[in-house]
Amino acid sequence: LWIEEFTGEIAFIDTKTGDSLFSNPYDVAAGYNWASASTKQRLLSQLAVTYEENGVEKTMYSYTEAALRGQIHFKNIKNGLRVEYTVGELQTTRLVPRMISKNRFESMILDNIPDGTYKDRLLSFYTLYDAFDPSLTETNVKEIQAAFPITKQFAVYVCDPGIVSKELQNLETTIKAYCPTYTFEEMEQDHADCDYVSTDKAPANFQMAIEYTFTENGLAARIPANGIQFDESRFVLKSITMLPYMGCGNSQNTGYTFIPDGSGTLIRFEDVYGTNYNVAGQMYGADYAYHNISGQHSETMRMPVFGVVEDRKEAAADNNGPNRGNSSSSSSSTTKRGYLAIITEGDSMANLMSEHGGKVHSYNNVYASFNPRPSDTYNLADSISVGTNASWTVTTDRKYSGSYTINYVLLTDDSKAAAANIDDYYECSYVGMAAAYRDYLEQNNIITKLSADDVKDNVPLYLETFGSIKTTERVLSFPVTVDTPLTTFDDIETIYNELSAEGISNINFRLTGSYNGGLDNTYPAKLSWVKELGGKSGFKDLLKSGNENSFGVYPDFDFAYMKTSDWFDGVSEKRDLVKSIDDRYMSKREYDAAMQSFESDYALAISSSAYEYFYEKFDKDYSKYDPKAISVSTLGSDLNSDFD
DSSP, X not given: OXXXXXXXXXXXXXXXXXXXXXXXXXXXXXXXXXXXXXXXXXXXXXXEEEEEETTEEEEEEHIIIIITTTOEEEXXXXXXXXXXXXXXXXOOXXXXXXXXXXXXXXXIIGGGSOTXXXXXXXXXXXXXXXXXXXXXXXXXXXXXXHHOGGGGTSOEEEEOTTOOHHHHHHHHHHHHHHOTTOOHHHHHHHHHHXXXXXXXXXXXXXXXXXXEEEOSSEEEEEEEGXXXXXXXXXXXXXXXXXXXXXXXXXXXXXXXXXXXXTTOEEEEGGGSTTSOEEEEEEBTSOOTTOSXXXXXXXXXXXXXXXXXXXXXXXXOOOSSSOOOOOTTOOOEEEEEEEEEEEEEESGGGEEEEEEEOTTSOSEEEXXXXXXXXXXXXXXXXXXXXXXXXXXXXXXXXXXXXXXXXXXXXXXXXXXXXXXXXXXXXXXXXXXXXXXXXXXXXXXXXXXXXXXXXXXXXXXXXXXXXXXXXXXXEEXXXXXXXEEEESSOHHHXXXXXXXXXXXXXXXXXXXXXXXXXXXXXXXXXXXXXXXXXGTHHHHHHHHHHHHHHHTOEXXXXXXXXXXXXXXXXXXXXXXXXXXXXXXXXXXXXXXXXXXXXXXXXXXXXXXXXXXXXXXXXXXXXXXXXXXXXXXXXXXXXXXXXXXOO
């Protein structure tokens, strides 16, 4: 692990293969990189901190606000290194007098600065208030003395109260350069003589650390959330972007970024060359505890992984240290390089972004941003009568106190593995990424490898059947709502028999809408099979047939949402439903292509804190049938917060 002490950059080197992983683009100063100076400073940052002050959102980058200020420090920790950042200005008071007597301002400051730009800029921010000026009217004198009572004794120069931090810094630089005898003690005395009380507020600064440690397969980067410090009374921390340019690929080469939306997406460098192309998404999809949900269709990101693969031209070099681009190398070769990143902590608060610089910079990268304290914005017109649209942002009182951790696994080019005589490695492709993540899941007992006895020769066929729907019939000329069967339990046996006769076996049936009123069912706190489908006896016969003929029966139960309610259904709205930050019950929303927004389908979200309670009640009924299987699809597809 190599460290650049000024910028905070790190380089992780596999000494066996020579594979490397840089936290920032090592060739940012190369001639083909057309990025501006400010963009290059962003490219050299390991952190981006987005915060809100007085309703205005701002972003600070670690290179500009920490490295250039000398506010990056290192500590050795067990098995790695801790890099501590103070992002933002530490200094509260500037050596710029806000109110000073006319005589002292001219003798100690103004007379020492030569005529020209610096003096003119200084004077442009000061106004002289002299109540003894004979040209003033009596009214003018009273106004000056009312605003600045000290002018009854002597004339003063007053600095513009609206001066911004950058201009204060420029004026301080001028005063320090030309007025070495004017010190902070002198300024404090001037303020005291003028009865001036400073109202300066400390500028925004955020203290946090990234801890790098070696893992069995690579490098782990961790930000302890409980170690993040800032003035919470004035600033709202919106997000922290961690290592945004780690392992980024160059547009001059071929390769791709990988993000896990849907079945996975590869964005090839050459396909988006010269285009500012970005793809973003929230881990685990929409959170229906929020009012504010993205108004566009996107695939759900279900696995907390991302990565980059690049075909890179490398100059010949030894493997004793990171090659920062030695132009004197006489030979070069093209090899593959890449990594897979696995978010192991804080993943449910992560947003992923695949960024392609296009005309802004020459890099392709993918990274995670974390939201330490969730907030929500919604239109006040939805809850109260207001004349115009107005939004309100609410931030939860609770904050995350764990860590944000990303594990980086290096991928290896086949030629490098052969040269190092290594057989066990992850190939440099999305197939290698999949293998690395599968091994991680297995090593952490999240999945288990199937044995030969677990796997049948033929591929399983899963069929989803739909139970009953509500329709209206007329009985004695009166409209009556009844359950109309779509697929009965007997129909399922018939489907199996017909498929089996054609030689198709290893069939599993997922039964959707077969209980508590069919497709528009009540919550499964209590269990009742739809009579029109065959009822209790029909379900028992289906299970018996499934056991005898070896086909699976998976009744699907929705524990995440309550589609409809009924008297004595076992659900207490106050106790069991998800609440938003502003204490309202929340429902699932589906994307409407016509409206191009998310519209409610009126299925109220159940709090995850109630799942176990309801399942224990449900299990007393369901276990009576001695079932072999269950389907709980929404528990694997939706993840909602609860701000109750």
